[in-house]
Every structure is written in structure tokens, then in C-alpha cells.
Amino acid sequence: MNRMGGEQQLRHLFQPVKWAGFDVKNRVKYGACCVSNYNSRDGFITERELARTKVIAATGCGIITNQGAYPDPLGEGKGYLRQIALFDDKFIPQFEKVARYIHDGGGVAIQQILHAGRYGGIDLGYCLQPSVVPQTLPHFRPPREITKQQIRETIKQHAQAAQRAIKAGFDGIEITNFMGYLLATFNSKFTNRRTDEYGGSVANRGRFMRELIHAVKEAAGDEHPLIVRLSGAELMDRWGGNDEDECLDLMQQAAQCGVDMISVTVGWQESPDSSIGRDVPPGHWNRLAARAKQHLPGTPIAFGVRLPNPIMADQCLADGQFDFWEVCRPLLADPDLVRKAAEQRLDEVRRCVGSLNCLSRMFRDLPYTCTMNPALGHEVEPNYSLAPASRRKKIMIIGAGPAGMECAITATKRGHQVTVYERDQHIGGSLLGYAAHDLAHKDDLMSVVEHYRVMAAKLGIDVRLGTEVDAKLTRGGLHHQFDAAVIAAGARADLEALPVPDEGVPLVPARDVALGKIQPGRRAVVLGGGKIGLTLAESLKTAGTEVVVVERERRIAGDVMPTWKWRHAAWIEELEIPTMTDCRVMRIAKEGVTVVDGKGRATLLPADTVIAASPARSNQELFAELEWSIDELYGCGDALVPRGLTRAIHDGYRLGCWL
């Protein structure tokens, strides 16, 4: 491996720098990554978190920010069910461990203090804000106006939390204005409607921040840097929030207070526009960091919003758009990202695909996990580790989709000898087709397929494309060559669950259309308004086909990730795709599809192509074929239960670890 080569290629990223008196080994800052929800309900760090922290500490980032701790004993600042706390000295010993891990990994250790403000008070039933401005999202708590006495107390609590972090061994502190947290609610016109010295003009709105900065700096001491995260754009100006000039003004205020770094963020939780999903092009927000740098040349700027690519980040650093690449979710997906970049192995990186599984789970009060990194959050569990196999086996895997390939790669890394059989001529299974139709950013989902292709080649996995494993092949003795078989054959549209089409009328599986095996006509009806049907319908409509979506349930997108449902709903509206919900298919005929709604009304939907996207049915026929002819037989992914990409990857990995 050519470590020097990667560092030379990305020389700005890997350039050691002096920052706030610290020698920083490179210009990569691990972002606080919100909150893991791995910890105890009363704010203590768990063994699960510590195991995870060891992985973070080993990412190779020059600066590592530990996730935000709430600073107040009442929990008004607590925004997540299992958020860590720093309101008492009793928490210090655990933070000592975290700081030590980060230092052992060669990083500068920063502790974020996170008072969630508008999104806080998760155990209390209310939240604290500068003014009573109700929520616009139903899952947060009603507001109470913070008094001046409470403002003073809150600032003091932040300062004390900072002192505890420093006492625990952290090098510096970060406070955060992100997306509606307490600091953001003071800074923003949207939530700050006070008429006293903390409200009104941008100078008055910034008063809380300035007092907070002074208090934390004094508490932490001059030798310990303070970072403040501030909005480059709130994306709330439609509703009276700050515009970009006001955001810049607030950055200038922070800089004048002597902060040691400004981390530029984008968007509020409640903003009309998305900021980090894969529907936002990479690099889209870089201009906000560049603007901050231009106006504040003397203040180090960190940035990484929707900037997942180290090569792009290196160029931004070269161009002087910012000083540190702040990276979070790409390092959740692949903790070895920085190392792989240094060793010129970027082709091996498991990219963050912007599924937002992490955040979907957090806002369901669950620990976050990652679609692309099944081990994330399970580092403490031995059965998620790649321990060498105790007995080297010959394993046949049927299906080269995400579940099969994940299992193949994991099992191979553990020492097994793996052969993958795939009936199609490509790796990736159905994902390849749906990735090609993804309106958001095709490259993200395609990167999953490419990752499997690259890793199979590098690990020397025998992948036999165009080879269908069927009864004839297995009866021919193929199975006797293997110790174990894994059926990862995916799922298909269950045509038997639909009415038999009239003679000569084709009912086309969605997969065949997605993979380009069948070209739809001018007018299509898609049966099934889940993620597969919607993805296909959106793509076909964009390409000029008139499409109607028919869904049995009352709502479309029932199987879509919570953070992505809105995206499909918006595309369906923007593309003006009619959706017939609460409808059952009665007849599929030459002239089209007849559906009946919940009230018994029949409608004929003219179509020259009828596409079956759901219900899905697992491809399980081989279980019966192989049950009595091979020593060990397993299934994973959609071949067990059709659930989609995340479960396929996780199933495959877990089985690969277990075999």
C-alpha cells in the first residue's frame, strides 16, 4: 500500500497544521455526528458507546469532536432519549476514557456541549426558547419562554460543563447553533421575538451567543480552544428566519469574541429545503463556507455539509474555501475512509449513500445505525467482528445482490472460500436497476454496486455470473462441492397475488423494467406504491411515459424510510403522477387496468404496459431443493423477508460473521 502516495495526492487534506496551539496531524475534523442514542437514559456513557468511541478515535482525523452532552440537571437541554450529560462531576470519569481514546488515536479532543433548546426537554414535555413560538413539527415539545434568570443559569451550566470536559482531559470545547438548538433559537428571528436586550436587532439576538462564548472561554481557559457551530444558511427565511447576511453577521460577532474556529452548518430541522440528503448534489453548499472564509480570513472555518468526497474536500482546502473538512456520516459508513484516502484505496471506500437511516432511527428514539456499515453501534458485540473462521469452509452463495455480496465479502475476509452464483450478468441484483432509476443522485446507490464489484475482485471471490442455480444443477452434484450454501436470491413481484391478465396481455415485473430488460410503452400503470413502484414511476414519468400508481394501502411510500417519505411524496406531486390509493386491482386487460377503491367505485386506467411492483415475494424455492443435500443451509436478505437494502446488507454481514 502506498500511504505516502495518498497523502501526496491529497496533500492539503493531509497537511499537518498548528491550530490554537495544538499540532493537528491533518485537516480532517470528525463532526459530532449528532447523538448516538447508545447511552443510558440518565446521561451515562455505556460500554456500547465506549466501543464505538474507540472506532471513532481510530479514524485518523486530526480533530475529533465527541457527541454533544447536555449541560443542565433538569434536562431542558436534553434532545435525545439517550443523550450523554455533563451537568455533574459524576460523569467525568467516563469522559476521561473518551478523551484518552481520542488522544491515543493522535487526535485533538473536542467535547461538544449541546443544549437542544427548541428540540429539548424530551423527558419534560416542554422545551425552552427565547420566545413562545410553537413547533412546526409534531414530534417536538411545546415551548416555554426562557427568563433572564434562566438565561444566566443556562450560560453558567454551559461554562461548568466546559470545565468538566477540560478536567476530563478534553483539549477544547464546541457549542452548537445547529438546526434549532438553543443557541440557534436566540440567533434566529424565527424563534426570537423578544423585546428585551436579547431580542430585536441581530446584535441583540447575538447577545446570548456572545455571553455564552465569553463564559465558556473563561471557564475553559485560554489554552483550550472554543469552536462554535453556526448556520451559513438557516433555510428558514421563508418563514421569517435569518437570511444569509444575518447568518454572516452572527459569525462575525462570534469571531470578534475570539472563537478559535467556526463550523459552518446548513438548515434547520424545520426548513422547507433539504440539506444533507442524496437529493442535494455534493458540494452544493460549499459556497457558504467560502463566503464565511472570505469575510473572516482570520478565523479557521470547518465545513462538510453534503461534502462526502475527500478529493472534493482537498480541492476546497486548496482553494482556500475553508480550513478543515468536517466529516461525519461518511465516517459512519466507513470508519477507514481517511486511512483509505491516505493509502490510495479510495475505490474500497463504502460510501454514505444518504439513505438517512441513521437519522430516521434517532428520531424514533432508537440508537442510530448505518445502512452501509452493519457493525456500527455493535462494536462491543463479538458476533459483529471479523474474527478468523475456526474452520475454513467452502461456501456457495446464490445471488450477487447486496445480501449475497455482503455475506461473500465478510465470509472471505474471515478466511472462508466463497463462490457466488448469479443468474444475471451483473453484480448488484435488483439494486442495480433501481439505482439507475433513482432521481436523487444515482451515483450514491450505484456506488454500492461498484463497491461490491471492486471488493470481489480485490479479495479474489469467485463470482460466476450468468449461472442460475436450479434443481438440475444441484442434482448434478454441485452442492457436494460445498460445506454450506447461502440463499440470497432476493425477491420478486408476486404475480400470483394479482388477477390473471387477459390472454395475451403482459404483466411485467418491475425488476425487469428497472434492469432495462423490458421497455415500457407510452402509458404505464404501476401496481404498488412502495419504494420500488415509486422509484420506477418517477423515473418513467421523467423519461416521458404517462404513469399512474395504484396502491392497496391508504398511503403511498409505506415501506420508505421516514426521512425519505417526503421526498417521494414531493416528486410524485412535482411530476404530477396520479396515485390511486386504497385501491384493488380487479382486471388487467388489453385496454388497461380496472381498479376498485375503498368505496367500491371502479375505474379503468388505460395502459399499454402494466408493471407489477408489489406485493413482493421471497425467492425461496431453493430452500426445498437444498435442504437435504448440503450440510449447512442459510438464507439472508429479501430471500427471507422482502425488506430492502439496509436489511439485505445487515443480514449478509451478520451471516458472514457467523458462518
Next chain:
Amino acid sequence: MTAIGSAVGSNDVTMNTNGTSEQELLQLDVAGWQALLDRHESLFAGLLTGSRIGLLPEEDFESPAAMMLVWEATDQGMVASYRPFSGFDTVEVDLLFIPDNKTLRALHEPTNTSPFTDMKRKVRRRETLLYVVKPRASLLERGYEEFLDSLGLTFVGACR
């Protein structure tokens, strides 16, 4: 677009022959709003008595004399009325929509067979702001689950 807190003066406000704005007419037309609620009674069938939905025209948000349209669930069905809006501290509704005049007009139009579609779409796109005044648990108890679900509000914003 007009931001909350900016001056009133949208081009959407049209004047009729006696000098009354269309917006003002909409505000006065309690009977028209009641007819809308009567036509679409089933939409509110799940709401408990006492549940209230407010609609405050975006253009009136900062006005000290702002009047808020209130749809209240009663034993006799949904009832429309107007009440003064003097700020969030005192507002007594469960949900508060801030539609613009165009959205209000579309909602009020008697010939519109699906009057809520446009507003729902705008809420989803956050072109019409919806303030969730009561806690989620309280809303669910009052029968808003289906209503909130249909708006598709679950997750939007920075974490998308």
C-alpha cells in the same frame, strides 16, 4: 415570497367594488366556511369535541387586530367561527395553519371538490406553515393521528 413579520401588501389581495378586500370578505364569510365544513364532515369525524384548528392568514400574522378562523369539533359537528389572534401565548387551538390568500381562496371556493388537497400539498412543501400548538400525545388523544399522517410531516428539514 412574503415572510412572516414583513409588511402586508401581497399582490394576491384584490379589492372589490365597495373597497373591501377579498381577504376581508373571506374573513367575514362564516356561513361559507361552515358550508365547507358541512360538505367535508367526514374529514373531521375522528376529532373529539373541543378540538380546534385555527387558520390565520399569513398577511395578518403581525396585525394586532388579526382574526383567526377557527374550526371546532362540537357535539353537533364542526363549527366555524372567528376569534381574535393576539399571539402564541394565548392562542387556544391545537393546530394553527398560516395560509396565504391564494390558498385560503382555493379552500373557500364552493366548486372545489377537493379543497384540502392544495393546502395539504403546501403544508408538505412548507409553503404553508403549520404550527403544532399542542403536544403530539395530546393531538393523538384528540383524534388527529389520521389528519397529521395525511399531511406527511414526519420528517423534514436539516436532517434530510
